[in-house]
Amino acid sequence: MTSLNTWDIHGGIHPPERKELSNRTPIQQPPLPARLVVPLAQHLGAPAEPCVTLGEHVLKGQKIAEATGFVSAPIHAPTSGTISFIGPQPYPHVSGMLNAAIVIVSDGQDEWIDLQPQTDYRAMLPAMLLELIRDAGISGLGGAGFPTAVKLTSQPARKVRALIINGTECEPYITADDLLMREKAAELVAGIEILAHLIQPDQVLIGIEDNKPEAIEAVRAAIGERDFLLKAFPTKYPSGGEKQLIQILTGEEVPSGGLPADIGMLCQNVGTCVAVHDAVLLGKPLISRITTLTGEALTRPMNVEALIGTPVADLLAFAGLDSSKLNRLIMGGPMMGFTLPSMDVPLIKTTNCLLASTLVELPPPPPALPCIRCGECAEACPASLLPQQLHFFALGQEHEQLKAYNLFDCIECGACAYVCPSSIPLVQYYRAAKGDIRALEQKQQKAEHSKQRFELRQERLRRAEEQKEADRKARAERAARAKAAQAETSSTASQDDSVARVQATKAGLSDEQKKLKIEASMAQVALKKAEKQLAAHATPELESQVTELREAAAQAQQALDKAIAAAPPTQALSPPANDDVAKKAKIEAAMLRAQVRKLEKLESLDADQQTELSRLQTQLATAEQALANAQTPAAAPAKPAHDEALKKAKIEAAMLRAQVRKLEKLDSLDGEQQAELDRLQEQLDAAERTLATAQGSTPAAAAVKSAGDDALKKAKIEVAMKRAELRKAEKAGAEAADLSKLRDGLASAEKALHDVEATASKPAPELIRGDKQPVNELTRALKTDVAFARADLRKLERDETSAANAIEAARARLSEAERKLQEHTDSTRMDAPQA
Template identity: 45%
Template sequence: MSKVFSFHGGIHPPGNKKRSTRAAIGKAPLPKTLVVPMQQHIGGPADPLVKIGDQVLKGQLIAEPISRISAAIHAPTSGKVVDVAAYPIPHASGLSEECIVIESDGEDRWIEHQGLDDYRQLRRQDLIEHIRNCGIAGMGGAGFPTDVKLHLSEDHIVNTLIINAAECEPYITADDMLMRERAHEVLGGIEIIAHLLRPSHVLIGIEDNKPNAIHALEAVLKDTELNIDIVVVPTKYPSGGERQLIKLLTDLEVPSGRIPADIGIVCQNVGTTAAVYRAVHYGEPLISRIVTVTGDAVLHPRNLETLIGTPFSTLLEACDLRPEALSKLVMGGPMMGVTVENDQIPVIKTTNCLIAATAQEMPLAPPAQACIRCGMCEQACPAELLPQQLYWFAKGREFDKAKHHNLFDCIECGACAYVCPSNIPLVQYYRYAKSEIRTEQRDQQKADHARQRFEARQARLEREVAEKEARRKARAEEAAKAQQQKAATQSDASPQPAAAAEPDAKQLKTAAAVARTKLKKAQKAYDEAVGTNADNLAELEAALNDARSKAEAAEKALAAGAPATEEGSGDDLKQLKVAAAVARTKLKKAQDALKNAEDKGLDGVDKLRATLVTLENKAEEAQQAYEQAANKPASPSPAPTEEKPAEVDIKALKQQVSIMRTKLKKAESALDGCEDEAEIARMKTEVNELKQRFEQATAEFDKAEQALIERAAKSGIDLKQLRIDAAMARAAVTKGERSLSKADNDDERSQIEQELTSARAKADELNLTLSQYE
């Protein structure tokens, strides 16, 4: 016998265990429908492999693990899959999760399965894989996938394997009964796990309130070659807590934030060992477990071998529930168990107990009184914390202090709340504080990400501007050189053809924008297709690549053409003026926004400031460009002066046309309503005159417009298309603004903001171009 050490604190609540150990383990009735949740373990939920309508056999794999920490799920009985949807699961949140619902065919027909002949001959890797395929997860409470723990000997030195048979929570006797009746399975499982982990020593920690189980274990241990010791520990809650049990058996403390394997220890629950035994020797996956059904509201409390997915109501009926007496239904023990609100919730791999409690048995907590700092919680805390200080910090939202007082070492065992004379729900306060701190951390991370993204973008934009500038300079130099050479070789060559051959910047810009939009669309379609696993993926991909290359080509052409053209043709003075004005307005707006933000101490100040700086630069640039252009009197081409009148006219003409149309209509309706002959004749001539004038105006307008379109076409722009584009761009901006106001998280918002900025730029650009031609 090994020495027993002790841990700080702990409590001695009434055990209430005897009532459910009188009867042997029974078999729970086969329910009509079984609801099998995809998340019964810690880690990622399993991924369903069956569809509605599929026939399944008992033990058939129906959901596979999707990540390293996850567990396979098997059909608990034979029957038909009738639904794959969200159903309430046994969880403190009371939320629903994805479940596979199986309608039992009553035959309980097994799929073909067989155990491993001699697991010792197998490679360890394969044996662990076999256990993983059987969906074994810790059956003590947390449900940690067992195979992950069995890998631990690969990167840790495992000296001691501890089998947790303490079962310290009141009421629960599932492990007790398992050891009494199936001690050989427990031992068999221990041998398999020991074979995998190769510890030098195996310790079974068991509380002294289970003498029969201890005898049963001792009896089977006589035949084993393993170095196993049963360590009987005094009954004290929470001696079954992993860290507490390790302290009890080895006097070692698992360092905060580390796992037992870091100090050479691996813990397994005694129920898990039996499941491993059945998986290895019989090839049976984990589809049933022993559940203690107890509490004052059932007449015959006992342990039942229950299929996973069996609704609680089936178990309660099997133990003769008195529905009128039931007030609380607890899954797990009274200290850390979860209350459930309805009895249709299914048994999962971690459901070790079901307590149907009466109102007398588990009365509602009386109203909490003031904390008198009596310190009883401190004496009870197994994690050696200062529960009452944590309570004050949680209540006062002083989370830094709570963290400093090691809030996250709290195991939520409930010992403090149990002893509190003021009936303060202490654990609830700690859960609240923990979740608040986690939320804060998540928000902080998000903010950091957004900031990094923004800074990266800012850096990228600056780099791009610098690169552009450098390219422009290089090209200008080259052009100057070429010019000089040309001038030297061919003094009388006209510059006209060269200018004409120069690609039109605007056209290129439009082409590039169109290509970009197409690319985006293609990308979106592709993403959607990937999301939904559509069939035409390859096709879309090809389209996407095509669009991408087109966009790149357009972009390249633009980059090559734009600066040269800008220089070559000489900027339109008006355009520059407008651009400068727009930039100034934007700058002013940004300044106002910044001031507003600073006054209110809003979060985005830094961001706004950065934006402001960029805008200032832009405004300056625009102003400079404008001044430069304005000071260059030699450059204006004759064209604008020629076209100016037409520009002014087009609006007037349009107005004229509409006026004429109205007049004509009026006259016509007057004519219809008139009965006097003489009047009619006079009016008719009037109408005819008006008609003529209207036609004339229309013709004039058409001509002017045609001229405009021609002029636009000359510079490569389809005016109609331009108008449509401008309208669409404006609509995109409005839409973006609307969705920004609706966006509810930072990620989304920053994305939308980016999109909005580009949309705005585009709209501005188009409007500008449009204003030039109208």
């Protein structure tokens, strides 16, 4: 049935058709080529992978390459022969680059494999029918090359409202689909029925341009009473585009960036439908296609049904190529085709035309001129784009603007470039811009993928580190539990051994009975230890060991029972005293003593550390008191109450005395340290008075003693301060006169200290100088010179701006001073009397 209800598309052009060159003769069968080159990438998606080996003999229709992904298609042998090569071969692409292919040397027999037609395909499951189409290696024969099985695999939620069969063939020169519809209309309709059965569309629409009246009549006759809707519409380029054809036949537009499936449409080329018929009803894979051989450089333009992999040179020779006339060899039509760099390339599944043009027929375009903003390109664009703006954005590589202006809706039909009065190759700019954007997006996706991989790796490492830490803690806990269990077992063993010995002694056992009791106790301890290990880690070895230990303990206990039954014990002694309190007190005192010593070893304490030290010392005194009480026998007479006050006074005085001594050891005291020292001395004086009172001294005697102690302490502090000042001045390299004054002050302070010590209640310390000799003035002066010279040299060496001659002079000065000091020291030793 036929309907004239069609719609029009925006833009479009009417270039010379030139179809009469090749549509006047039937489809021809070219001779079988001696050598076929079958590329592995004849479709969109992943290339196929060879499944044959070199030297293998294959039959016509045999699978020679497997699909490697969901968007892929297998490859089959176009004829019978031998696999002679697998590797890079010439490939039909504008770049002229090689591509992987399988080379078959024909044996001339053209022998088929055993075909398995499925005439009753309606009884097959849809999945099996779809798999059959996939295994046949069918891809779109209209030029895009998208695998047909992938296109037919629609989502269940997307109902296919219309199956659209594309018989438009709008591009000039090409007549392959026209001749196919004329001669294979029945096969076409049968293929459409298979597709309709598979996808169950609401309606089937067949679109053919009105410049193919013979094809329209042939298809109408083949449809017969079927409910397929054939629509013939006016000729316009590029009405054969998928989105344009949908708009012409249904009046609906595919949304920008969308697919026909988004609006419930599915398009298939007429050649694809015939290939589906051959695959299902004849069992033949896709190994050949109808191709137009045309152009004024050919003496016999025609359409041929050529095998995939046939060299282009063989086909052109069959069509009578006149090499002297050939200017350009184009694969495809003049609008969307591309120039082949060589005739060595093979025919592939998407090759619908080979155009051998002359120079007069397709002259080279004139040089491009600047855009005059005429707007003709926008009027001709079938996708309603703004080619002029896209051109400017492509020149400036403004990718975001290109995407905003829907660059990827461009079907690269070439209508804009065809009408451009400035001869600007607009499509070439668009193709380059698309390539740049795709490459940039691939880089971004790769970078994002790398980032995700890095983040996942970091997460894995973090989890692994956490697991390691958890394992380490678990091991530490197990080790701690094992150590505690071992210590408990050892302690239990020793206690049980001691208890057993004591009990044996108390019970009045004989020597033999004591020995048996100890052995029985030790066997029980070993059994308990093994049982704990078995509970923690159950192994066959531990189980057998526990069994043996249990038997040994039972035997030891039986021997003990027999010995006691033979000779019962005679007497028992009173139980021993319990030492648990004393042990605990000892442990606590030892721990506190260790903490106090650790803090006392620090050179300088801050306020918090000083407070902590005081607290620990108080706790230590309490612990020592508790230890003394625990070690005191219960029968000992109670100590008087005033002993507690005496002990507390002693402890407080000792703590204050330690803090004062620590401050007195410092070489120099600042203001805060001096104030702290005075405060501690006052507290120490009060503590000593309290201690004297607790010891039973009279207040008068305590006051006299305290006054003497104050004077002694002040004298000691004065000596310490004078000594610190002297050391500080010597380190700073002070003048000799200042050093002399400081030494005199130190001597006076030491004399005052000796006088106070003579009158104090404490015995005067015995002053022992040892073998040190007094330092005379000359030695002191020479040492001072050495110190000054060394200080000056170090200062110059630290200064980066110091001159080299100044540093050398300082070094010479230091060497001279050291030499003089050494000579004086040697002479002094020689003059000293021998012991």
